Amino acid sequence: MIRPRWQGLKPQQNAGAWRRWDRMVAIIATLNLAWVLVDLSYIPLRNFWLQRNLYPVSSLPLVVPLPWLPDITPVLDPLKGIEPHRETQAYLDGFKRLDQALQTDSSLGLTSITLLKQQQKLTENLISSQRLLSSSNAAALDQLKNRLRARTGLNSAQQSADLLLSQGHINQNGWNRERQFWNQQILPLVEINYWRSIDENGRPTDLSWRVDAPFQLLFLLDIALRCLRLKSRYPAIRWRDAVLRRWIDLPLLLPFARWMRLVPVTERLSRAGLIQLEPLRAVISRGVVALLxxxxxxxxxxxxxxxxxxxxRSPQLPERVRGLCSHQTSDANEDQELLELLRLWLPLLLTKVGPALRPQLVALIGHLLQQSLSRSVMPEPLRRVAALQSAEAEFSRQLATGMVDSVLDVSRGAGNRIGQRDQVLETLGTDALDRLWEELAVILEQGPVLERSQDLLTSFLEDLKRSGFRQFRDQDDVDALIRELDGLNFSPADQTPKPPV
Known part of the structure; x- marks a missing residue:
């Protein structure tokens, strides 16, 4: 393993205490993330939190009450600058007084009749002045009108409200039945209306930073402690590098784009051992790495x-070939690289590899000689005589042995001489290579050889590029690669993974 550039690595102390601290901060960061998600979604979902009713199908009057959820509107409304709308609150208070009067006075006395008329006037003002538009609930106003029309069958929402709050309608249908309609169908649409204040910058009031600030101070302290721990463990690391290594914690300190805190919170939970993301990471990384x-x-x-x-295609190709000569190169060591490579390998091939192949070479050359003699020297009738065939095989083997031994003796001697330092040999070898490059450059400069060779080679490379890379674009190849990785990762050590189907 490569050691880090900071050599003074110190053992980590108080690992158990730091691990408990990391887990506590990870849990607090999770709570902060939950608060951020609730805070960001509170305004769009305020109607849900206010009434705690779920409407699975918006086109049907199907309601799923969720009374076990806490009512968080009294806590979050002040942070968002939300206050009850005065007109709609007066409407709700008037209906509450009317409800109490009708429940205690079933005979519709003078007080109840007066409250009915007042409620008719409040309903008329609510519909005509469009108070529900103040909190961007235009759909609620239309829905309120549609429910009033559907209740009476009239075309006018105002006439429907006057009929439902009339003395004759109450006496005919009873207040308990009408009260259920108003409480379940109309008042929830009026309750959602609110008024929101504006700050000095002309934007809606938002005091969520008061809740978020203590969390951010804790995160800042934790980041500083992490950098201090890193500095104490790697003394040679600079403070700037220690801080940059915690770049993933930056969203925890930003007052905007707070939804990005999901990344550092997930990383902290994983490092603290509270969640296990390795299987998910492995699945994602295999696909990404294969594609990349x-x-x-x-x-x-x-x-x-x-x-x-x-x-x-370069017209300077002959000059580039001529530049390979030893007198054209600027690096003195570069002149001897090829000769040193030949001096290293030629003795090995001639003195080690060649003699090791002697039995195979004797058998191969003997067989070739026997085939040549039997076809060119031996007449056809004599080829079937066993004694002559044996003599022919023995002669071919002895001839092949002599030829191979002679060649191997020469190769050993040449290999030993090449392996020795010889200034004359080096000079002759350098001259031979220089002459090779010079003659090749001259041939390329003369005649149509250069142009024709350039066309053929570039066409060959273009065909190779086009035909070869079609296979890489095939998704099946990537899938097969992923399956092969799965086979290598999940197969037992003593079991060879099967090739992808």
Missing amino acids: AVELFEVITIRVVDTFQQLI
Whole structure:
């Protein structure tokens, strides 16, 4: 393993205490994330939190009450600058007085009749002045009118309200039945109306920072402690690098885009061991890495092929070939690299590899010689005589052995001489290579060889690029690669994974 550039690595102390601290901060960060999600969604979902009723199908009057949920509107409304709307609150208070009077006075006395007329006037003002539009609840106003019309069958919402609050209608249908309609169908639409104050900048009031500020101070303290722990463990690391290593915690300190806190909170929970994300990470990384590997291989290979094509099309190709000569290079060490490589490998091939192949070479050359002799020297009738065939095979083997031994003796001697430092040999080898590059450059400069070779080579590379990269775009290849990775990761050690189907 490569050691870090800071060499003074100190063992981590109080690991148990720090682990408990990390878990506590991770839990607090999770609570803060829950608060952020509630805060960001409170205004759009205020009607739900106010009434705690769920409407699965908006087109049907189907209501699922959720009374077990806490009523958080008294706590969050002041933070958002929300106050009850005066007109709608007066309407609700008037209906409450009317309800109490009708429940105690079933004979509709003078007080009840007066309250009915007042409620008719309040309903008329509510519908005509469109008070529900003040909190962007235009749909609630239309829904209120539609329910009044559907209740009476009249075309006018105002006439429907006057009929439902008339003395004759109450006496005919009874207040208990009408009271249920108003409480379940009309008043919930009036309750959602509110008034929201404006701050000095002309924006709606939002005091959520008062709740968020203590969390951010705690996160700032935790980040400072993490940097201090990193600095104490790696003394040579700079403070700037220690802070930059905690870049993932930046959303915890930002007052905007607070939904991004999901990333550092998830990272903290995972590092604290409170949640296990490794299986999910492994599944995602396999797919991403497979796709990136294909894309990266395509880019690199296309770049290499394009570079070769540009080099081949270049009119300075003969000069580049001539530049390979030893007297054209600027680096003195570069002149001897090829010769050193030949001096390293030629003795090994001639003295080690070649003699090790002696039995195979003898058998191969002997067989070839026997086939040649039997076809060219031996007449057809004599080829079937067993004694002559045995003599022919023995002669071929002895001849092949002599030839191979002679060649191997020569190769051993040449290999030993090449392996030794010889200034004359180096000079002759350098001259031979220089002559090779010079003659090749001269041939390329003369005649149509250069242009024709450039066309053929570039066409070959273009065909290779087009035909070869079609396979990489096939999704089946990526899926097969992922299946192969799964087989390598999840197969037992003593079981060879099956090839992808």
